[in-house]
Amino acid sequence: MKIKTLTLTAVIALGTSAAFAEEVRVYNWSDYIDEELLKKFEEETGLTLIYDVFDSNELLETKMLAGGSGYDVVVPTGTFLQRQIQAGAFQKLDEAKLSNAGNMWEVIKERTAQYDPDNAYSINYMWGSTGLGVNVNKVKEVLGEDAPLNSMDLILKPENMEKLSQCGVHFLDAPTEIIPMALQYIGEDPDSHDKDVIAKTEPVLMAVRPHIQKFHSSEYINALANGDICVAVGWSGDVLQARDRAAEAENGVEIEYHAFKEGSLMWFDQMAIPVDAPNPEGAHKFLNFIMEGQNMAAASNYVYYANGNKAAQEFLEEGVIGDSAIYPDDATMQNLYTTTPYPAKTQRTVTRLWTKIKSGT
Amino acid sequence: MRRAFLIAVPYLWLLALFLVPFVIVLKISLSDAAIARPPYMPQFDWAEGIWAFLRELDFENFIFLTEDDLYWKAYLSSVRIAVVSTLLTLIVGYPIAYAMGRAPEEWRPTLMMLVILPFWTSFLIRVYAWMGILSNEGVLNQFLLWTGIISAPLTILNTPTAVYIGIVYTYLPFMILPIYAALDRLDGSLIEAAEDLGCSRVQAFWLVTIPLSRPGIIAGCFLVMIPVIGEFVIPSLLGGSGTLMIGKVLWEEFFSNRDWPVASAVAVVLLLILVIPIVLFQRNQQKQAEAEQ
Numbered sequence: 001m002k003i004k005t006l007t008l009t010a011v012i013a014l015g016t017s018a019a020f021a022e023e024v025r026v027y028n029w030s031d032y033i034d035e036e037l038l039k040k041f042e043e044e045t046g047l048t049l050i051y052d053v054f055d056s057n058e059l060l061e062t063k064m065l066a067g068g069s070g071y072d073v074v075v076p077t078g079t080f081l082q083r084q085i086q087a088g089a090f091q092k093l094d095e096a097k098l099s100n101a102g103n104m105w106e107v108i109k110e111r112t113a114q115y116d117p118d119n120a121y122s123i124n125y126m127w128g129s130t131g132l133g134v135n136v137n138k139v140k141e142v143l144g145e146d147a148p149l150n151s152m153d154l155i156l157k158p159e160n161m162e163k164l165s166q167c168g169v170h171f172l173d174a175p176t177e178i179i180p181m182a183l184q185y186i187g188e189d190p191d192s193h194d195k196d197v198i199a200k201t202e203p204v205l206m207a208v209r210p211h212i213q214k215f216h217s218s219e220y221i222n223a224l225a226n227g228d229i230c231v232a233v234g235w236s237g238d239v240l241q242a243r244d245r246a247a248e249a250e251n252g253v254e255i256e257y258h259a260f261k262e263g264s265l266m267w268f269d270q271m272a273i274p275v276d277a278p279n280p281e282g283a284h285k286f287l288n289f290i291m292e293g294q295n296m297a298a299a300s301n302y303v304y305y306a307n308g309n310k311a312a313q314e315f316l317e318e319g320v321i322g323d324s325a326i327y328p329d330d331a332t333m334q335n336l337y338t339t340t341p342y343p344a345k346t347q348r349t350v351t352r353l354w355t356k357i358k359s360g361t
Numbered sequence: 362m363r364r365a366f367l368i369a370v371p372y373l374w375l376l377a378l379f380l381v382p383f384v385i386v387l388k389i390s391l392s393d394a395a396i397a398r399p400p401y402m403p404q405f406d407w408a409e410g411i412w413a414f415l416r417e418l419d420f421e422n423f424i425f426l427t428e429d430d431l432y433w434k435a436y437l438s439s440v441r442i443a444v445v446s447t448l449l450t451l452i453v454g455y456p457i458a459y460a461m462g463r464a465p466e467e468w469r470p471t472l473m474m475l476v477i478l479p480f481w482t483s484f485l486i487r488v489y490a491w492m493g494i495l496s497n498e499g500v501l502n503q504f505l506l507w508t509g510i511i512s513a514p515l516t517i518l519n520t521p522t523a524v525y526i527g528i529v530y531t532y533l534p535f536m537i538l539p540i541y542a543a544l545d546r547l548d549g550s551l552i553e554a555a556e557d558l559g560c561s562r563v564q565a566f567w568l569v570t571i572p573l574s575r576p577g578i579i580a581g582c583f584l585v586m587i588p589v590i591g592e593f594v595i596p597s598l599l600g601g602s603g604t605l606m607i608g609k610v611l612w613e614e615f616f617s618n619r620d621w622p623v624a625s626a627v628a629v630v631l632l633l634i635l636v637i638p639i640v641l642f643q644r645n646q647q648k649q650a651e652a653e654q
Contacts, residue, residue: 058616065400065619087398175617214519214601228498275398344394344620351617355431359605 024282025050027060027071029269030218031241032126034302041289047282055218056173064089067276072283075125078115078268079176079341090121090272097284098123100291100311108308111338112268122270123287124308126237126300129264129328129336130177133220133239136254138167138230150258152185155233158207165211168229173215175354177265178205178233180339184263191339193346198353205357215358221245227253236325237305244304257325259332266336268308300326383632390625391418394618401621422626432610432627436634439607442521442596443589446528450585451578453529454536458577459570461537462544473541476534488527488598495523495599519601527595532588536581543577544570587635607631 030053042049052071054060057080063069064076064084076084084090095101101123108124116122132154139147139154142163148154155161155169171178180190182201192198213229220232225245232239236257243255271290273283289295293311300307301317306327313321321327328336342350395402403417426432461472479487494500495518502514517523547570555565571578593608600606607627614624 056616058619061619062616065398067398083396087396087400089398344396344618348618348620351613352429352431354617355610355613359603 022046022279022282023048023050024073024279024286025052025071026073026286027052027054027063027069028073028075028125029053030055031221031238032075032269032299032303032305034298037295037298040295041286044289045282045285047285049286057176064274069274069276070278071274072277072279073271073273073286075269075271078112078270079339081122081270081272082115083341084272085116085121089275091275091277091280092120093123093273093287094280094284097281098288098291100288100293103291103293103296103309103311105308105310105313108268111266112270112308114338114340115268116270116272122272123291125269125271125290126303126305126307127266127268128236128305128326129259129266130172130181130233130235131239131257131259131264133224133232133234133242134256134258135167135224135227135230136256137252138227139164142167142230149256150261152181152260152262155231156182156185156204156208158211161208161211164231165213168213168223168231169211170220170223170229170232170234171212171215172220172233172235173217173358175350176339176342177267179350179353180265180337181233181260184260184337190263190265190337193340193342195346195349198346198349202353202357206360209357209360224255225249225251225253227251235305237303240304240323240325259325259328259335261335263335263337266338386625386628388418389621390422390623390629391420392622393417393421394620394622399621400619422623423630425623426626426630432607432630435605435607435610436631438605439590439592440634442524442528442604442606443586443592446525446532446589447582447586449525449529450532450536451582454533454581455540455578457533458537458540458544461541462547469545476537476541479534484531485594488531488595491523491527491530491599492518495526518599521600521604523599524596524604527599528589528592531595532585535584539580539584540574540577543574547573583639587639590635591631 024047026049028051032053033051038049038051041047057077060074060076061080061084063071064074065087067089081090104119104123108127109119112122112124113119132150134149134154136149139149143154143160148160153160154164155171161169179198179201182204183192183197184190186200186204188197188200218238220229220234221238221242222245223229224232224234224239224242226249227246232242236259239255239257243257246253246255271287273280273287277283290299291309293309293313294315296307296309296312297315300312301315301320304320304323304326306320324332389401392401392403394400397404403414457476461469461476464472492499496502497514497516497518499518501517502511505511506514517526551573552565552569555569556562560568591608591611592606593612596604596606596609597612611624611627611631614620614627618624
C-alpha cells in the first residue's frame with residue numbers, strides 16, 4: 001500500500017512533468033487517503049501534487065520544529081498540533097480562500113478547539129479511536145470462546161498475553177497512546193501529567209512486554225490481514241483496512257475492531273499549513289478541495305475513518321456511517337477520552353519509560 | 362606559495378566540514394530545550410551581543426547524561442557491538458583479501474570489481490533485502506525447512522544476530538579493500554626468503570604476511586568500527602527493541618523528546634569517545650615511527 005502510494009507519487013511527478021508547473025507538497029499519514037483524490041485534485045486545479053507519507057507524529061514534529069520542511073500541508077494529531085502552534089510552526093488559515101469552510105461539522109470543531117482555539121490554524125481531516133484489532137478465530141482458538149475481545153484484559157493481563165504470544169501481538173509505537181491506555185486500565189486519569197502516576201504504568205506494561213512481538217505503528221495492517229499476528233493495539237480505521245484487505249484476499253482471516261470497554265483514546269488529525277510553506281496559496285486550494293463534502297466522503301469510504309465534515313455525511317457508504325466502530329453511537333462516544341500534550345519534563349519521563357519498556361531493560 | 366595552498370586545502374576541508382558543524386552542535390548542547398522553532402534557547406541575537414548569549418550557556422545537559430544510566434549502557438553496548446562486529450568482519454574479510462592478493466594478476470581487477478559491486482545498489486534496499494531473507498517466513502528459513510535441517514523456523518530477524526549479519530555484510534568491503542591494498546603491495550620474495558630460511562608456510566604467514574599487512578588491518582578496523590558505533594539504520598531495521606545502541610538513543614532524543622540540546626550533548630560525548638582512542642593510537646604510531654628511524 002505504501003509502495004503503491006510512493007509509485008503513484010512518482011507517476012504523478014513524472015506524468016505532469018512540466019518542470020515549471022506549480023507544486024503543492026502534502027505530508028500525510030501512510031494509508032490515509034483514496035489515491036484517486038490526488039489525481040482529481042491535479043485535474044481540477046492544474047497544480048502538481050507531491051504526496052509524501054509518514055507514520056509517526058514525532059517525526060513530523062521534528063521536521064516542523066526544524067523548519068524548512070518544504071511541505072505546504074501537514075497532518076499532525078491534535079495534541080502535537082497544539083504544541084507546534086505554540087512554537088510558531090503554523091500560519092493562520094485564510095478563511096477567504098476556504099469557500100467550503102461551512103461544510104465542517106460543529107460537533108468535531110468544538111472538540112478540536114481544545115487543541116487549536118477557534119480552529120484558526122487547522123481543519124479536521126479525520127478522527128478515530130485507539131483500540132483492539134483482533135483476528136477473531138485465532139484469538140478464540142487460543143483463549144477460548146469467551147475471550148475478552150473488547151477489553152484491555154486481553155492485552156494487559158499477563159496470562160492472556162502469554163497465550164496470545166503464540167500467534168503474535170503488536171502494539172503501536174506511540175507512547176502518547178499506550179501510556180494513557182495503561183493509566184485508564186489501572187483506574188488513573190489517562191491524561192495525567194504527574195510523573196509518579198505515569199510511573200505506575202511501568203509494572204503493568206513490563207509484565208506483558210515479553211509477549212509483545214513488536215512495537216510498530218503501520219506494519220500491523222498487513223500483519224493482521226495476512227494472519228501473521230492475531231492481536232494489535234491500533235487505530236480504528238487501520239484495523240478496518242486490515243479487515244478489508246483480508247476479505248479481499250479471501251484468506252479466511254476475519255478481523256474485527258473493538259474500542260476498549262474501559263474507554264478508548266479519541267484523537268483528531270488536523271490539516272495545517274507550515275509557517276514557511278513554499279506555496280500557501282496552493283495549500284489553501286488543497287484544504288478547500290478536501291473540505292468539499294464529496295471528496296472528504298471518498299477519503300473516508302476508502303480508509304474507514306470518520307471525518308469532521310458535515311456535508312460529507314450524505315455521501316458516505318452505509319458501511320461507514322452505519323458502523324459504530326467508525327461513527328460511534330452515543331454510548332461509545334461517552335466512553336472515549338482525550339489527552340493533552342505533555343510538558344517537556346513529563347515528556348522526558350514518558351520517553352524514558354517507553355525506551356525502558358521497548359528494550360525491556 | 363604553492364605549498365601553502367596545498368596545505369590549506371585539507372585544512373579548509375576540515376574547517377568547513379568538521380569544525381564548523383561541530384561548534385554548532387557544541388553550542389546547541391550548551392543551550393536549553395524550549396517550545397520554539399528551532400526548539401532550543403537562547404537563539405543568537407545580534408542586538409544583545411555575543412556575551413549576553415554566551416552567559417546563558419551551561420553544562421547542564423552533560424551533567425544530565427551522567428545521571429541516567431541509559432546513556433552509559435547505550436555507549437557501552439554500541440562499543441561492544443562495534444568491537445565484536447569489527448572482529449567478525451576481519452575474520453571474514455582477511456581471507457577474502459588474502460585470496461585476492463594471491464590471485465593471478467589478470468583476475469585482480471575483476472575480483473576488485475566484485476567487491477565494489479554491491480555499492481551499486483542503495484544501502485537501504487540491501488538492508489531491506491536482508492529483512493526478506495531473515496524473517497520467519499523468509500528465504501533462509503524456507504530453504505532450511507525445505508532441506509529438512511530444521512523443523513521449525515528460526516527467529517533471526519529482530520535479534521542481535523541479525524544486526525551482526527547486517528553489519529558484517531554492509532561493512533565487509535571497507536575491511537577487504539585496505540587489507541587487499543596492503544597485500545597487493547607485498548613483495549612475494551620476502552615470503553620465499555622466509556621459507557628458504559626454514560619457516561613453514563604457516564609460520565611465514567604469521568611472521569611475514571600478517572605484520573606487513575598490519576597497516577591495512579588497522580585501517581580496515583577503523584573504517585568499520587567508527588561508523589558502526591554510531592550506526593542507526595541497521596539496528597533499527599534488523600534489530601529488535603532489545604538492541605540498545607547510541608544511534609537509536611540519539612534518535613529518541615531528537616524525535617521523541619524533542620530535546621535537541623541533550624541530543625547534541627550525546628553527540629558531543631560520542632565524538633569524544635571516538636576521537637580519544639584515535640588520537641592516542643596516532644601518537645603511539647608516531648612514536649614507533651620515530652623510534653625506528
